[in-house]
Amino acid sequence: MPVSDHQLIGAWKQVLALSRLERGQTVTILTGAATHPQTLACALIATQDMGAIVNRLDLPPVNGEKAHSRDSLAYLGTTPLTGNPAAIAMLKASDLVLDLMTLLFSPEQHDILSSGTKILLAVEPPEVLARLVPTEADRARVKAAAARIGKAKEMRVVSAAGTDIRFALGEFPVISEYGFVDEPGRWDHWPSGFALTFPDEGGSQGTIVIDKGDILLPQKRYCSERIVLTVENGYATKIEGGIDAALLADYMAGFDDPESFAISHIGWGLQPRSRWSTLGLYDREATIGMDARAFEGNFLFSLGPNNEAGGSRTTTCHIDIPLRKCTVSLDGQDVVRQGQVLESQG
Ligand SMILES: O=c1ccc(O)c[nH]1
Numbered sequence: 001m002p003v004s005d006h007q008l009i010g011a012w013k014q015v016l017a018l019s020r021l022e023r024g025q026t027v028t029i030l031t032g033a034a035t036h037p038q039t040l041a042c043a044l045i046a047t048q049d050m051g052a053i054v055n056r057l058d059l060p061p062v063n064g065e066k067a068h069s070r071d072s073l074a075y076l077g078t079t080p081l082t083g084n085p086a087a088i089a090m091l092k093a094s095d096l097v098l099d100l101m102t103l104l105f106s107p108e109q110h111d112i113l114s115s116g117t118k119i120l121l122a123v124e125p126p127e128v129l130a131r132l133v134p135t136e137a138d139r140a141r142v143k144a145a146a147a148r149i150g151k152a153k154e155m156r157v158v159s160a161a162g163t164d165i166r167f168a169l170g171e172f173p174v175i176s177e178y179g180f181v182d183e184p185g186r187w188d189h190w191p192s193g194f195a196l197t198f199p200d201e202g203g204s205q206g207t208i209v210i211d212k213g214d215i216l217l218p219q220k221r222y223c224s225e226r227i228v229l230t231v232e233n234g235y236a237t238k239i240e241g242g243i244d245a246a247l248l249a250d251y252m253a254g255f256d257d258p259e260s261f262a263i264s265h266i267g268w269g270l271q272p273r274s275r276w277s278t279l280g281l282y283d284r285e286a287t288i289g290m291d292a293r294a295f296e297g298n299f300l301f302s303l304g305p306n307n308e309a310g311g312s313r314t315t316t317c318h319i320d321i322p323l324r325k326c327t328v329s330l331d332g333q334d335v336v337r338q339g340q341v342l343e344s345q346g
Contacts, residue, residue, distance in 0.1 A: 003130040005042055011133045012046035015190055016096075018134060018180040019120060023051030025095040032080065032101035033061045034072065038126045043098050057090055059101065066316075068254055071218035072102035072123055073288055076305060077316045081108040092117055096181065099123075105308050105318065109187065118181035121189040124290050132191030132273055132290070134179025141270050142178040145195040145335065149174045152330035155199075155266060157208075157299050159326040160338075165206030165231055167199035167266055172309040175265070177294075193271025193294040198309045202234040204263040208301065210241075210321060215276075215292045216248060217320040220284045236261045236303060252303075252317055260304055260317035268328055268336050269298035276324060292322050297339040299326035 003011075021027065027047045031040055040056075047054045059080030067075035081087050081103065088108055091097050092115040099121045103109040113119060122129060149155070155167040177192035210216070210227040227245040230238035235258075239249045252260050271294035278291035293300055304318035305311070328336040335342055 001127055003127050005038065005045075007130050008038060008042040008126050009046050009049070011130045012042050013050065014133050015120070015180050016046060016050055018136070018182060019096065019118065020182050021047070021050055021052060021096060025052050026055070026093065027052040027096045027098060028055040028057050028091055028094040029098045030091065030101050030103070031056060031058045034070075034123075035100040036123075036125055039100055039122065039129065042126075043100070043122075047098075052096075055090070055094070057087060059084070059087060063316075068251065069218045070285055071220075071288055073104060073318060073320070074218040075316050076105040076318050077314050079103050079106045079108055081106065088112060096120070104189075105305055105314075107307070113185050113187055116184040118184060119187045120181045121187070124191055124287055128191060128287055128290065132179070132193075132271065132294075134190060134193075138193050138271065139176075139178040139180070139182075142176045142193060142195050145268070145270055146174040146176040148330055148335060149195055149197050149267070154331055156329045157326050159209065159211070159323065161211035161226065161325070162209040162228070163207060163323065163326060165204065165208050167263070168203030169197060169199065171200040171203070172198040172306065172311060175309065189290070191271070191274075191290050191294065193274065193296075194267055194269045194300060196265040196267030196300065198265050198306045198311060199234065199263055201306075201311070204231050204234045206231055208323075210244075210323065211325075213276075214321065214323045215279060215289070216244070217289045217292060217322075219247070219251070220279060220289055222280065231263060234263055236263070248319070252319070255315065255317040257315045257317060259313050259315035262304065262306070262313055262315070264302035264304040264306055264318065265308070266299075266301045268341070269293065269295045269300055269322065270341060272296045289320075293320055295322065297336055297341050298322040298324060299328050299336065
């Protein structure tokens with residue numbers, strides 16, 4: 001169901017105001033072949049309306065011939081910025097980059113952020129962007145959860161389905177995703193609403209059960225049967241189950257990279273306006289599935305790289321897996337109980 005340009009311009013202006021865009025600042029809108037025309041058109045209007053100096057940088061696509069999915073998060077690592085110093089220079093010289101292309105998990109993204117440039121990723125379709133315009137309350141909730149993670153030495157996750165895994169914490173920073181970029185050098189993703197970190201290298205031990213109804217991304221599938229991951233020293237050493245397990249294993253084998261099986265980020269969903277069931281109502285290629293990543297009370301873990309947090313592990317494979325009905329605890333204190341976020345997070 002579409003939204004009007006008027007609605008989307010209003011949504012952009014709210015996000016840009018929360019991102020503290022000031023008159024006279026430079027905004028570069030980064031676009032590619034898959035950029036949604038309405039998102040771009042409304043971003044151009046909203047930024048100019050707010051008095052910014054607005055550029056557009058359009059880059060040809062890469063990796064299309066290597067990926068087995070058209071999802072912009074399915075094949076990571078190199079981007080159209082790789083080996084493109086002129087484009088990187090333009091983005092570094094900007095106060096704010098609106099990434100309508102997807103730079104996530106790229107070395108170039110970190111290089112640009114280190115110059116103080118802010119980057120806001122926004123590649124969900126206009127109706128999802130408009131439904132999940134971020135708020136200060138989202139920020140407060142995510143920051144409170146992130147602060148809890150930042151103090152913890154261990155995250156433990158259990159579930160009735162059979163998950164029981166421990167993650168050692170402390171080596172990597174905590175990442176708050178609340179949908180706007182209110183500080184220099186910050187990256188965020190509109191829409192979102194979750195806190196995440198990365199376990200210490202080699203510091204994940206246990207079993208993760210992906211139960212019926214839990215979600216695989218970029219497959220955008222609700223599992224029809226359980227998948228049991230055995231996790232040893234930070235890597236999924238076994239993927240067992242039926243057809244869903246076989247399909248996941250086959251997809252990951254296509255990357256031919258043992259780093260694909262490493263535990264990537266871990267955390268939980270804090271967006272009350274997202275729902276577990278939403279993914280099933282959209283065509284597979286219409287979204288990248290942010291409602292699935294952000295719905296309140298999920299335990300979101302992923303497989304693949306940890307360079308996003310400064311780790312050394314890069315791989316082009318990245319699987320995001322939000323689980324329902326888990327109990328997440330930090331140093332023995334529950335923060336999510338059977339899929340319900342506990343209010344003590346403020
Ligand atoms: O916003 C995102 C999207 C994907 C991901 O793996 C992390 N954060």
